[in-house]
Amino acid sequence: MSFERIKEKLNILADAAKYDVSCSSSGSKRTNTNKGLGDSSGVGICHSYTEDGRCVSLLKILMTNYCIFDCAYCVTRKSNDIKRAAFKIQEVVDLTINFYRRNYIEGLFLSSGIFKSADYTMERLVAVAKKLRTEEHFNGYIHLKSIPGASDELMYKAGLYADRLSINIEIPTISGLKLLAPDKKHEDFIRPMAKVKNEIVQFKAERKIIKSTPKFAPAGQSTQMIIGATGESDKEIMYSATHYYKKYQMKRVYYSGYVPIADDERLPALGSQVPMLRENRLYQTDWLLRFYGFQVKELLNDRHPNLDIDVDPKLGWALRNLDFFPIDVNTADKAMLARVPGLGIQSVHKIVSARRFRKLSWEHLKKIGVALNRAKYFMVCDSARCEHRDLEASTIKGKILGNSVGKFRKEHSTQLKLFA
CATH class of the missing domain: 3.20.20 (TIM Barrel)
Structure with a gap:
């Protein structure tokens, strides 16, 4: 040929x-x-x-x-x-x-x-x-x-x-x-x-x-699910994924946003498409379930059947459960540290190792690499009490999102000026 x-x-x-x-x-x-x-x-x-x-x-x-x-x-x-x-x-x-x-x-x-x-x-x-x-x-x-x-x-x-x-x-x-x-x-x-x-x-x-x-x-x-071709909620999707992880020992479950390819009354209209951000939120949830000790019912339930698009699922859970916070970074166990927005698993291990030698302050946490723009709303350390203990969830959310936008603008100020 x-x-x-x-x-x-x-x-x-x-x-x-x-x-x-x-x-x-x-x-x-x-x-x-x-x-x-x-x-x-x-x-x-x-x-x-x-x-x-x-x-x-x-x-x-x-x-x-x-x-x-x-x-x-x-x-x-x-x-x-x-x-x-x-x-x-x-x-x-x-x-x-x-x-x-x-x-x-x-x-x-x-x-x-x-x-x-x-x-x-x-x-x-x-x-x-x-x-x-x-x-x-x-x-x-x-x-x-x-x-x-x-x-x-x-x-x-x-x-x-x-x-x-x-x-x-x-x-x-x-x-x-x-x-x-x-x-x-x-x-x-x-x-x-x-x-x-x-x-x-x-x-x-x-x-x-x-x-x-x-x-x-x-x-x-591994396996893959098409997201958005039918009307399943994020809750249904993640319960299904959890089932395949547990029963069939999947290495990975992948979430692929439906791309409209046909004018069919059973499908979403042509021109509509599942946002990449929804895929991203599902992958973040998948990660929390597999490595951070969360259960599906904590992140998704009848009251919250779908993930927030504007905040990641860990932050969303924390804002809905402010009564668990603030935690003391110098005494909290690994499981609870892993639930603090801004703390990844590596940061948790670093904190647990470092606090064996001294009490940790905000400066120590910065050197470890903790994203304090989020974590500071949910924990206390040796140098200060939680300044945000009495803030409402909506206020904390607004401050975090505002900080994120401000940080993005600062890091990309040159590019933004070119498109102004």
């Missing part, structure tokens, strides 16, 4: 893959052996980013954009009038190796539209990974997108060759999936997830006994 045709396919299928954001590559450690190609290090692969902030690391392509399904939210749905293309198995292998040798990429993220059947499609994805590992001795990072409804046998094979597997749950709720993708079944997403989770657990247990046991999807599995 001519170079021009390969280039055309690459343009079509790389562009179609941009809607999938679940391509994080951290967590795998595949050592290069036998003079093979590539090395997937434990700290992950370098990423590049598009102008709108989406991660597009690795060689990120679809095997094909032909699809037997007609999901309303998907650009590759069968009823959409778009240019179609499909790679052969060897073409993907050759592209990956050639791009790697030219230092364009460090790995492969391979997804696909579903053509003929789930098993037929998944079999081709697995064949690419197998050829790369066994014939090309490629030790770089491979992320395969699992196909809903694929058999347990194929999921098992995929885990032997891929570093990470992911299957997009697509819509956060079962009712939303039925509305926008009536041809798909929720259980077709769940069964591959359960298979991968069980195999990871089993392989890890076997490796403790037999060191030569091969690795199975060493970077785990």
Whole structure:
């Protein structure tokens, strides 16, 4: 096949893959052996980013954009009038190796539209990974997108060759999936997830006994939800995400704002789009749940079903729970320190270590790197009592937002003058 045709396919299928954001590559450690190609290090692969902030690391392509399904939210749905293309198995292998040798990429993220059947499609994805590992001795990072409804046998094979597997749950709720993708079944997403989770657990247990046991999807599995295509609240989204973290041991849940692609009465109107800020707030909430000890019901509940857009979720929680504050930075435990707006986990560890030697003052906290423009409203230290103890939540919020705007203007004064 001519170079021009390969280039055309690459343009079509790389562009179609941009809607999938679940391509994080951290967590795998595949050592290069036998003079093979590539090395997937434990700290992950370098990423590049598009102008709108989406991660597009690795060689990120679809095997094909032909699809037997007609999901309303998907650009590759069968009823959409778009240019179609499909790679052969060897073409993907050759592209990956050639791009790697030219230092364009460090790995492969391979997804696909579903053509003929789930098993037929998944079999081709697995064949690419197998050829790369066994014939090309490629030790770089491979992320395969699992196909809903694929058999347990194929999921098992995929885990032997891929570093990470992911299957997009697509819509956060079962009712939303039925509305926008009536041809798909929720259980077709769940069964591959359960298979991968069980195999990871089993392989890890076997490796403790037999060191030569091969690795199975060493970077785990992830999933993605489309946000804003249906009317789920942030509360419903985060409860759904928490379910997948706990039951299927997900490494990551990704939140992708719906991009209007069709004039369909079931979907938001063309021209409307989920703001990037909502995505950001969901990721911040996800982080608080996984690393800061928060529960979903603390951040999102019937009284507050959606996240504040103007403040981050930790600050929003603190403003709604001022009776917990102020705390004493010299005596509070780690769990409570982590709930103070402006204190990250690293700052908490620094504070706990430093206060073993002396009581901390505002100056000490500044040197540690604490964002005092927020934290000062919620804690006291050795040098002063909390000056803001009796302020209303709305007043504190206004002061913090005012300080943030003022800081932004000060840091970007030159640029702002150019546009004045």
